[in-house]
Amino acid sequence: MQSSELSTSKPQAAAGLSLRTLGMVFCLALALRLAHVLAMTGSPYFDNPIVDAGTYENLATSIAAGRGHPETVFWHPPGYPYFLGLIWFGLGKSFLGARLVQALLGALTVALTARIGSRVFGPRVGLAAGLAAAGYGMLIYFDGELLPPTLAVFLLLLAVEIVLSSRDHPSRWHWLAAGAAGGLAATVVATLLTVPLVIAGFARRKAGWVLLGAALAVAPVTLRNAVRGHEFVLISGNGGTNFWIGNNPQYQKMVDLRPDADWRRLVGEPSRAGIRGMANSSRYFVNKALAWGAHNPLAFVRLQLHKLRLFVGGDEIYRNHAIYPARIDSPVLRALLWKFPGLAFPFGLLLPLSALGLWVGARRARLLAALTAALSLSVVAFFVTARYRVVIVPFLLVFASQAVAWLVGQPLRRPRLIAAVAVAALFLVANLGQGRMPSQMNADAEYSLAVKLGEKGQLKQAATLFESAVASKPDYAEAWLNLSVCYDAFGRHEDARQAFARAFALDREATILGVRDFLSNGKQEAAQDLLGHLAAMRATRAE
Numbered sequence: 092m093q094s095s096e097l098s099t100s101k102p103q104a105a106a107g108l109s110l111r112t113l114g115m116v117f118c119l120a121l122a123l124r125l126a127h128v129l130a131m132t133g134s135p136y137f138d139n140p141i142v143d144a145g146t147y148e149n150l151a152t153s154i155a156a157g158r159g160h161p162e163t164v165f166w167h168p169p170g171y172p173y174f175l176g177l178i179w180f181g182l183g184k185s186f187l188g189a190r191l192v193q194a195l196l197g198a199l200t201v202a203l204t205a206r207i208g209s210r211v212f213g214p215r216v217g218l219a220a221g222l223a224a225a226g227y228g229m230l231i232y233f234d235g236e237l238l239p240p241t242l243a244v245f246l247l248l249l250a251v252e253i254v255l256s257s258r259d260h261p262s263r264w265h266w267l268a269a270g271a272a273g274g275l276a277a278t279v280v281a282t283l284l285t286v287p288l289v290i291a292g293f294a295r296r297k298a299g300w301v302l303l304g305a306a307l308a309v310a311p312v313t314l315r316n317a318v319r320g321h322e323f324v325l326i327s328g329n330g331g332t333n334f335w336i337g338n339n340p341q342y343q344k345m346v347d348l349r350p351d352a353d354w355r356r357l358v359g360e361p362s363r364a365g366i367r368g369m370a371n372s373s374r375y376f377v378n379k380a381l382a383w384g385a386h387n388p389l390a391f392v393r394l395q396l397h398k399l400r401l402f403v404g405g406d407e408i409y410r411n412h413a414i415y416p417a418r419i420d421s422p423v424l425r426a427l428l429w430k431f432p433g434l435a436f437p438f439g440l441l442l443p444l445s446a447l448g449l450w451v452g453a454r455r456a457r458l459l460a461a462l463t464a465a466l467s468l469s470v471v472a473f474f475v476t477a478r479y480r481v482v483i484v485p486f487l488l489v490f491a492s493q494a495v496a497w498l499v500g501q502p503l504r505r506p507r508l509i510a511a512v513a514v515a516a517l518f519l520v521a522n523l524g525q526g527r528m529p530s531q532m533n534a535d536a537e538y539s540l541a542v543k544l545g546e547k548g549q550l551k552q553a554a555t556l557f558e559s560a561v562a563s564k565p566d567y568a569e570a571w572l573n574l575s576v577c578y579d580a581f582g583r584h585e586d587a588r589q590a591f592a593r594a595f596a597l598d599r600e601a602t603i604l605g606v607r608d609f610l611s612n613g614k615q616e617a618a619q620d621l622l623g624h625l626a627a628m629r630a631t632r633a634e
Contacts, residue, residue, distance in 0.1 A: 107206070107209045107210060107214060107217070108205055108206060108209045108214050108217050108218060108221075112205075112214075112218060113202050113205060113206060113221070116201060116202055116205050116218070116221040116222060116225055117198050117199070117201065117202040118198075119222070119225045119226075120197065120198040120201035120202070120221075120224070120225035121194060121195065121197075121198035123225060123226060123231055123423055123427075124194035124197050124198060124231055124234050124235070125191070125194055126422070126423050127194075127231050127232075127234070127235050127421050127423040127424065128187070128190045128191060128194050128234075128235045130420055130421045130422060130423065131190075131235050131417070131420050131421055132187065133420050134417070134420045135540060135544075135552075136412070136536075136540060137186060138186050139540055139543040139544065140186075140237045141411060141412060141536060141539035141540055141543065142350050142411035142412070142535075142536075142539055143167075143238065143410070143411050144236060144237040144238055144411070145539070145543070146167065147167075147171060147172050147175055147237055147238070147239075148175075148237060150162075150167075150169075150172035150175075150176070151172050151173075151175035151176040151178075151179055152176070152179065152184060153176075154172060154173060154175075154176025154177075154179075154180070155176045155177075155179035155180040155184065160172065160173070162320075163316075163319045163320040164316045164319070164320030164322055164324050164328055164369045164370075165312065165315075165316060165324065165326065165327045165328065166327060166328050166329050166369070167327055167329060168239070168277070168278050168279055168280060168281045168312075168326050168327045169278060169312060169326075169327070170239070170242065170243075170275060170276075170278035170279035171238070171239040171242055171243075171279050174242050174279075175189055175237065178192050186237070189237060190234075190235050190237075193234050193235070193241045193242075194234050194235070196234070196241055196242065196245050197230060197231070197233075197234035197241050197245075198225075199245060200224070200230070200241070200244050200245045200248055200485065201221055201224040201225045201230075202221065203245070203248040203249065203251075203252050203485075204220050204221050204224040204248065204485040204488060204489065205217045205218060205220055205221025205222075205224070206221075206252060207220075207248060207251055207252055207255060207459070207485075207489060208220035208221065208488075208489040208492060208493075210255045210256075211255070211452075211455060211456040211459060211489065212452060212455065212456065212489065212492070212493045212496070215496060216489065216492045216493050216496050217489075217492075219492035219495065219496070220485075220488045220489045220491075220492040223488045223491070223492065224484075224485055224488050226427055227427070227437055227484060227488065228423075228424055228427035228428030228429075228436075228437055229407060229414075229428065229437070229438070229477060229481050229484065230244070230481065230484060230485075231423060231424065231427065231428075232414060232417060232424060232428060233478070233481055235421075238478060239279045239280050239478075240280075240478055240481050240482065242279050243276050243279040243280040243283060243482055244481065244482050244484075244485060246272050246273070246275050246276035246279065246283075247272075247273070247276050247283060247286055247462075247482060247485075248485055249272045250269045250270075250272035250273040250276065250286055250287070250290065251269075251458065251459070251462070253265055253268045253269040253272060254266070254269045254290060254293070254458065255458075261294070261297070263297050263300045264300075266290070266294045266297045266298075266300040266301045266304070267300045267301070267303060267304040268304060269287075269290050269301060269304065270287045270290065270291070270300065270301035270302060270303060270304025270305040270306075270308075271304035271305065271307055271308045272304075272308075273286035273287035273290060273301075273304075273305055273308075274287055274304060274305035274306065274307065274308025274309045275308045277305070277308075277309060277326060278308065278309060278312050278326060280479070280482065281326045281327055281330055282466070282469040282470070282473065282479070283466070283469075283482065284305075284309075284326070285465045285466060285469050286462065286465075286466075287301055287302065287304070287305035288465075289458075289461050289462050289465050290458070290462075291305075292461070293457070293458050293461070309325065309326060312325075312326055313325050313326070320369065322368055322369055322370045323370060324369055324370050324373075328369035328370065328372070328373050329373075330373055330377075331372065331373030331374060331375065331376035331377045332357070332358060332372075332373065332376050333473050333474070334376060334377050334380050334472075334473060335376035335377070335379055335380045336348070336473070336474055337380075337398070337472070337473040337474030338380040338383065338384060338391070338394065338473075339379075339380060339383060340383060340387070340390065342394055342397070342398075342474070345357075346474050346476075349535050349538075349567075349569070350411075350535065350539065351569045351601065351604075351605075352568070352569065352598060352600060352601030352604050352605075353601075355604065356600075358372075360375075361375040361376070395471065398471045398474065398475050399471055401475040402467065402470060402471050402475045402480060403442055403517075403520060403521055404435070404438075404439075404521055404522075404524075404525055405430065405434070405435025405436070405438045405439025405440075405442065405521045405522050405525050406430065406435050406438075406525040406526065407428070407435070407438065407477040408475060408476045408477055409476065409477065409533070410476040410477075410478050411535070411536065411539075412532060412533060412535070412536030412539075413529055413531075413532050413533045413536065414428070414477060415428070415429075415430070415528045415529050415530070416529060416530055416531060416532045419530070429528060430525055430526075430527075430528045431527070431528065432525075432527070433522055433523070434522050435521070435522055435525045438480075438484075438521070439518070439521045439522040439525070440518070440521075441484070441487055441488065441491055442487070442517060442518075442521040443513075443514045443515075443516075443517035443518045443520075443521060444490075444491035444494045444495065444514065445486075445487035445488070445490040445491040445494065446490075446513075446514075446517050447490075447491075447494040447497070447498075447510055447513065447514050447517075448487075448489070448490030448491050448492070448493040448494035448497070449463065449490050450510075451493065451494065451497045451510075452490055452493040452494075452497070456489070456490075456493075459486050459489060459490070460490075462483075462486060463483055463486045463487065463490070466482055466483045466486075467483055470483075494514075497510075498510065498511070531559075531563070533563075534559070534560040534561075534563045534564035534567055534570070535560075535564075537556045537557075537559050537560045537563075538556070538557065538560045538567065538569065538570045538573075540556055541553040541554075541555075541556035541557045541560070541570075541573065542573065544556070545573065545576075545577070550577050550580050550581070553573070553577060554574060554577035554578070554581070557570045557571075557573050557574040557577060558574065561574065566597050567597075568593075568594045568595075568597040568598035568601045568602060569594070569598075569601055569605060571590045571591070571593045571594035571597065572590070572591065572594040572601075572602055572605045572606075572621070573605075574590045575587045575588075575590035575591040575594065575620075575621065575624065576609070576617045576620065576621065578590055579617070579620040580617075587620065587624065588624050588627065588628075591621060591624035591625070591628070592624070592628055595625070595628065605621075606618055606621045606622060606625070609621065
């Protein structure tokens with residue numbers, strides 16, 4: 092292994108950052124994350140995780156209680172639910188406690204970013220990258236969410252640090268440990284399975300040790316799927332579904348699917364086609380996406396270019412609930428995450444600088460460059476959201492810091508002028524057309540929060556959120572249905588009948604499914620009211 096494949100020249104790589112400097116960067120990062128987490132305690136979403144975060148909450152609660160993971164075959168990668176369950180097993184179920192642990196882990200990630208940057212480009216670049224990571228808004232945001240990115244990014248950087256820590260001659264144990272860290276990262280976010288594969292490419296003759304480490308990390312997940320579910324599913328069963336969501340003729344509609352009736356229709360499609368088993372269902376969606384691409388190659392290519400445009404854009408695209416409205420509760424995010432026409436900060440600034448850094452520094456940091464490229468392609472191959480893009484941010488920060496150092500250190504000659512023009516052009520690409528910054532939460536998130544509050548008996552707050560959801564999305568059948576239940580509870584029976592009629596007119600199937608859900612969840616009174624509205628509506632039509 093040649094040293095240039097992993098790091099920069101020997102004198103700079105050897106210099107590194109002192110433990111004192113790393114400690115200061117860590118403390119700054121931790122302070123910002125703690126301030127953000129404590130500020131977010133005032134948000135109604137803090138104690139009411141929704142959609143994916145709510146799923147992780149339920150899974151972790153079962154694990155912490157000793158009942159284990161309830162799924163026979165993992166639908167989501169299980170690494171994060173077990174991580175969260177372990178925290179709650181030790182601390183008790185505390186939403187604040189889990190976020191404080193993640194704040195600590197996020198601060199360690201910042202220190203790793205600084206250390207990796209110093210190893211490949213020297214201490215000044217490492218310090219700049221660490222300080223940028225400490226104050227990077229999206230890293231701070233996800234450190235405060237019950238979602239996988241914090242753990243995934245830490246394990247990813249740990250794998251890289253293990254390799255780089257050996258300087259020029261990683262031993263087989265370094266490669267084994269790096270592969271294991273990459274394998275663990277894949278059990279948190281499945282697309283990170285590319286990490287040990289890329290590292291193995293740099294290990295050359297010792298590639299087997301990297302792959303062995305990854306296999307040892309992933310094998311317990313695969314074996315459990317086989318033993319309990321009697322299927323061969325490497326990590327999780329949602330990969331095929333996600334691939335179809337990101338590769339179909341109605342990309343935006345599929346990405347925007349609500350987590351209720353529309354989602355049930357999607358995941359139930361293989362079953363309606365006579366396909367059984369999670370592995371077969373996943374293959375069904377993969378084959379469906381590939382078949383569409385094969386029959387519509389131009390449309391497929393246009394879609395990939397569209398996703399690439401989304402990937403390089405500064406806008407932070409949400410998956411379950413809008414990101415920018417979190418600024419209302421967090422002064423930290425108000426300062427470090429924002430956008431207005433012409434600039435989406437911070438990614439809109441990071442992208443052009445990191446592209447230049449890759450251009451001038453890729454040869455000196457080949458492992459980082461290869462991982463950045465591989466992980467970027469893995470995001471674009473599925474669908475682009477902030478949650479998936481954030482995993483490459485630490486690497487981009489390192490390259491952006493190198494770009495600034497290169498621009499400052501070069502004499503004012505033609506190469507630097509050309510580079511400045513290129514950065515300006517990329518800045519325009521990343522920031523033009525990114526839209527305004529929303530201040531109100533999206534309707535799906537309001538709906539999901541309202542359902543949780545309704546289950547807790549907080550019907551007035553729930554009704555307010557349902558009303559807000561239908562105000563911003565008038566065709567939201569499930570919200571109208573739940574609003575009908577709230578109105579009945581308040582004695583507003585005529586309003587309840589009108590809300591039910593609106594839901595039924597918008598989506599009969601979703602409305603019937605909703606009534607069945609109330610029955611199956613033991614909410615007999617609400618279900619009877621809804622059935623009464625249905626009977627009255629049919630009687631009126633018969634007359």
